[in-house]
Amino acid sequence: MPYPFALPTTSSTSLEAFISSPSHPALPLSATTQRSILRDALKKHKRLPPTQQAAHLGVVQDAITGYLPYALGIASAVSSGRIGEEPVTISSTKQLQTEWRLTLSATLPGREPPRPPLAGIYNDLAFVLQTLAYTRVQQARSQLQILYSSNIPSPDRRTAAIGSAMKYLLEANSIHNYILNLHTQDPASAPLDTVNSTQVALAALALAEATLITVLKDDPYTTAVIQARNKDDKEWMISAPSIPKVRAHLFARLGLCASDHAQRAAASLAPGIGVLDSSLLNYVDDLRRTARAKAARFLACDAEATGKTGEAIAYLRGARRELGLAPLEQDASKRKGWKGIKQTFAEKREDRKVEKGSDDWGLDAGKLEEARVLEWLEIKWVKLNDTINTQLIPPSEPLMAAMPSGREYHTPKPFSPPSLDASLLARLRTPIDHNQNAFIGDEEDSGDEAVSREPAVVPGAFPGAAVAGNSANAYY
Structure with a gap:
């Protein structure tokens, strides 16, 4: 308690190849950089052992809050032509395609869940928000874990842990309810993880857990x-x-x-x-x-x-x-x-x-x-x-x-998403250098993160000989 949601991973996507902004030329470049930072944080989090993942949740949260204002701003500019009070022009070169790991889908034992291509900025935004909700639930788990250990915490520490866990679960509930409004703006088909019925269920689940831990x-x-x-x-x-x-x-x-x-x-x-x-x-x-x-x-x-x-x-x-x-x-x-x-x-x-x-x-x-x-x-x-x-x-x-x-017991508050401030939007008006490339991340882009990155040693080969990639299945 609460449920141990697995954080999804995403593909490397250059937003500059799909959108451009005549009024704010640096917007796609900066958004691509922030998305790559989020992608790296999620991949590193998945490869950590379970005992170290709780300490890494803060890094994932910072990466999400860094990219989320850009994703929300681009979605707002596409739908209304404005980000806040400032007019922003967004033109689409071609339809945006991203990939996200479906962590709630049933898969065969030993296999990774699928990572299908998703069309549109709203699907990408829904997964970013859902990842933030999963992060909040994981943070609540790390707070509640000390209550069930053999070392009984002090009353003050117990009260603080329960209060923090309750706050995280209520925020996860508000995030799932916020995702419901995204699908009303974009009626396109959504994947199983972010459909309306799943969001209603996850919001009710977070509220049930927050209510139960009040006692x-x-x-x-x-x-x-x-x-x-x-x-x-x-x-x-x-x-x-x-x-x-x-x-x-x-x-x-x-x-x-x-x-x-x-x-x-x-x-x-x-x-x-x-x-x-x-x-x-x-x-x-x-x-x-x-x-x-x-x-x-x-x-x-x-x-x-x-x-x-x-x-x-x-x-x-x-x-x-x-x-x-x-x-x-x-x-x-x-x-x-x-x-x-x-x-x-x-x-x-x-x-x-x-x-x-x-x-x-x-x-x-x-x-x-x-x-x-x-x-x-x-x-x-x-x-x-x-x-x-x-x-x-x-x-x-x-x-x-x-x-x-x-x-x-609880009265959940609506989710208040972060936004791009006026000073940052002013800097995004600066023309970009065509020789400047966005940060694409340090982690390799692979459809299966479970594949080992170490070189595979071929049985019977000379000492020190190894074959990179998936050639560990080679036999004689």
Whole structure:
């Protein structure tokens, strides 16, 4: 949590070959330079190991904000003949063609997603904006990662991380909504990654994640479970935390609101618009289930605080059913059999992913972490109910069907894109030297970035002999 979007890569494109500006001759040249810088940053980011990509997100963001004003300015000049308040003339030599990697499309295992040619400035602009949204989501992931590690952060650090992640997710939501307006200006067919239905789904997904993490700051149970499995923890004798009744009911309604947003995202990603990556579809469904299970857990906390332990246990069992988990056994304090070994192994594997900063941690939308909290609470409350309260446990289905409606927490603000200022536009009026070439980037342009750049050694050849390119498949 949130979803680990892969940043797309793009081809090397000289805008001077497609457009010219009699009023601002340096505009295509400067835009090409900024686009090449963005292309290099994306390619370098993809080749970094997952543990180093989080630190490189700032470089990618700077490259996007450097090229985005030029792309927006060219699009504005093409449609209205103005950039801001200044008239700008743009003439097209031929239709602009760019290439972007489709990271949301389903592909065969071991193969790169396709990088089809895209026509028009609006398709290029939509991918630049979508890459910025992916960058914001990745920055939110890097902030939330510290909350799930074995080293419990301080309350101030926890609050700051959640606030930053929330801000990034809300900005991603506003960017996806802004892309919807681009397609109303350019009715041409858009690729699967940027069609309207995908943008609606990604905007709803970002809002669902932003809503769900609002309860993390004041959710002591998740922190208690993380602390309980820390081998170096010395505070295991402290009693379980409690949540006031009003706060628990509020958190339940926030969880149900997040579930509604995730359901809207799942409906927008329904089959019919193309073949999407199955991991994204599974994540959206897991997020919906996790949000409803978290809401049921807070309603259980509300019931337990008022002395209704039997009803609280019923809510917990309904939450486990929402996650698709089997009921706990009678003696669940010790995991037994193959199922217990498998569950313990899955939890340890997820812990290692979080500690190492793997790019696929949290791919289950927090379902495994929520299952740990539910198991911890049910074992505790069942033991308490069997020894002290002795209340009947009602069926969970009527309770789950009667849960309250969701409550909105966020009011997303519209995206405010950067623009070219007046002083920069004045400099772009300068005539260009025909011997001056735009920066085309340091990275090689290849349709498959996964191909190794090292020379391939041919088996049986003389020592030191190597063949460049893809001749590693040569055999005798």
